[in-house]
Every structure is written in C-alpha cells, then in structure tokens.
Amino acid sequence: MHEQYSHCLFQVIEHYSQFPLDQRIYIAALLIPLILLSWVPNLKYLAPVSMIANVFMGLGLGITVYYLVQELPDVSSRPQYAPIIGMPQFMSIVIFAMEAIGVTATPVCVYLLTTSRQQHLAAQIVKVLIGLAVFCTYGLQFFVCLEIAWNGIKERFSNKLVSKEYLLRTLLVTLTVALAVSVPTISPFIGLIGSLCFSTLGLIIPAVIEVITFWEEGFGTGYYRIWKNVLVIMFGVMALLFGSYTSILDIVALYKPGPPHFSALEVCGTPEQNISR
Secondary structure, eight states: OHHHHHHHHHHHHHHHHOOOOOHHHHHHHTHHHHHHHHTOOOHHHHHHHHHHHHHHHHHHHHHHHHHHTSSOOOGGGSOSOOOGGGHHHHHHHHHHHHHOHHHHHHHHHHHHTSGGGTTOHHHHHHHHHHHHHHHHHHHHHHHHHHHHHHHHHGGGOOSOHHHHHHHHHHHHHHHHHHHHHHOOOOHHHHHHHIIIIIHIIIIIHHHHHHHHHTTTTOOOGGGHHHHHHHHHHHHHHHHHHHHHHHHHHHHHHHTSSSSOOOOHHHHHOOHHHHHHO
C-alpha cells in the first residue's frame, strides 16, 4: 500500500518539479500522516474516510476507462498471446486479486496513464485520486490488525491502557513503513502472497471442506463433486507451486547485483507496454 501511494505521489511531484528523489524518501514521508490516521480511535469515524476512498477510486477508474476507449487500435495489431513463462505468476496475481482487487487495480490505473498520456492533466488527477484512495483505506485495514494484536496483549497491562494502545498503533505503523522502505518494489511479493495464501485459502481448502461436508450425503450423480474438487485442488496446487517458484525467482533476481531484471509479469507485458504496442 505504501509503495502504491508513494508511486503515485512521486510521479506527480517529479512531473511538475523535475526534481527526482528516491522512492524510499516518499514512503518514509508517509510515516507521520499514517500514524495520525491510525490514531483514529473508533471504527465509525473511519467509515466516512473509507467512503471518500471509494469515491476517489471510482473517479480514477472512470477516467481510466475513458482513456481505454480512446484511439483503439485494430485488434490484429495486438499480440494474441503472451510468453508462457509468465502464466503461473499471472494466475497467482489473479487469485490474489480475488481477495484484494484494489491492489491490482491501482498499478493498472497508474500504468495506463503514463508515457504518451503523461502530459495530460487528467492523468495526473488519476494518480492523485488513486493515491489518496489507497491512503484513505489504510486506517480501515489497519484497524483489523490492531484489534487482533491489542486483544492478544492488553490483558498483560493493568493501567494506562489507552496510552499503551496508542503506543502499539504507532509501533505497528512504523513497522509497516519500515518494511515498505526496505522493500519498495511490491509486484513480485504480490505474486508470492497470492501463490502461498490465496491459492490455499481460496481454492484448495474450500474444495477439501466441500468433500468433507458431503462425505455422508454423497457426491451427486457420477460423483461430480469429487471430480470438480479434484480439478480445483489440482489447479490450486499448480498455482501454489509454479507461482511461488516464479515469484521467488523474481524476488531473488530483483535484489541480485547485475543488469536490470524484468519480472514474469513484466515479461507478459504491463498495461503500459500493451497500450504502446
């Protein structure tokens, strides 16, 4: 999240100031605003902020769709398929997007409005809107993590619970910002998370649960539930293994000294690259 917001932020600032800075500086600059946002004590006060984020995201996506339908090239000029090497990681990111579509929608909007459309005012507005939308959703997502962490340790304290809770809020935000500063490139990690977590939680485990649920009742005509769940589990295992493998390779290559590395997702083609073709 920090990486996405700072990416939008530094693109707009550099576009108008022509003064490039390391992206880590922009991420670190978000520490104080994020701490202040995390100090909102009640969930009901975060609901309006989340609503504003939805409005910003909707406006950003609307402008992006407008650009998408402008000057559409002939279908024959587009590549009909991408290299097969990027398919496992692509599927992992798709699985991840099933649970967190905003994570993948954000870079799509940003990439769509770069290069040839970089000079358009609407392109800069989209970056600001998407960045603000991601920033505003931090408090709501942070609230869940805070509740889990605080409920696990608050019984150990006998007094000054409020001050200790706010200290925990500050520490958690600082840790997330420090992690974002140390790992500012998030794309390979999105694929890895999708492979490890959501292929398991979204595909394999639900299929196993359905088999257990209908074990006594039966699996239908021709055991169709068994065959369906076997296919789902096989697909989940393939996404888990191959997606994790390609994502780990991308992460290793990303931090390995040498020439610039392009991830499997970039090999398949980012929206920016596909538009320019």
